[in-house]
Amino acid sequence: MNPTAPESLVFWTTIIFVIFFILLRKFAWKPILGAVKGREESINNALASAEAARKEMQNLTADNERILHEARMERDVLLKEAREMKDKMIADSKHEAQIQGERMIEQAKAAIEAEKNAAMAELKSQVSSLSLDIAEKLLKEELSNKEAQTKLVEKMLGDVKLN
Template sequence: MELVTPEIGLVFWTTVSFLILLFILGKFAWGPILLAITERETSIETALSRAEAAKEEMARLTSENDALLKEARIERDNILREAKKMKDQIVSDAKETANKEGARLIEKARIEIDNQTAIAMAQVKDQVASLSIEIAEKILQKQFEDQSKQDALVADLLKQVKLN
């Protein structure tokens, strides 16, 4: 039962040793421990403020990045719009040039066809005239062989001339 109800001497010496231990710890250990805790608290506060600053910097960089990205998209859209305009203009110019060149070639071909047609018609007329003359010569030669046919032809011609 001695352990459950301690004696006064044990309580006295336990209290004295506790106070000596408390004094020694207060003199030599509490200062460095509190200093270490203060330093740790300061480093944690510094780390938190740095983290907050880094977070703000990241937010600023993110907003700048978003702004740059938006600006780049606008610039890309403008470049694409300009490129489409240029493409449409080039295609339009090419079509116009092709139409003009086609019209010029068609006109040139039409003129060439007209010229060739005129030349062919002239040649046909010359051939028809030559053939007509040859036929007329042969007919006249046949007609002039016989004197009675010549007289009949002159008489017919005179009748036609008088009637006209």
């Protein structure tokens, strides 16, 4: 082997490395660095998008909580109004029932009073009819006797003079 051979090998290896380095730099470094930068940008964009999506999700969650809270409040208000309406309807029904009950009691009292008056009138009529029958029978018996008739007429005439 030649003593200059290792030196020439080193020389040629260096020259080929430099040429290869220049060619790589000229043709490969820019696309590789561009691809790395593009990948870095896409990763940064993905991270930014993820952060934006996380913030949007927080906003949506907050909006959902707010809407849910408003819906619960509205439900509570509607339930309260429904309860108030139910209580009012019950109170109105009780009042109306009480009024109708009082009206029915008054009508019953009036009917009872009318029945009582009718019964009293009937009783009076029967009593007067019975009294007339008794008086007629008494008068017939007293008038059947001539002497009793005279006494009765004289008595009546005496009463008329006094009045």
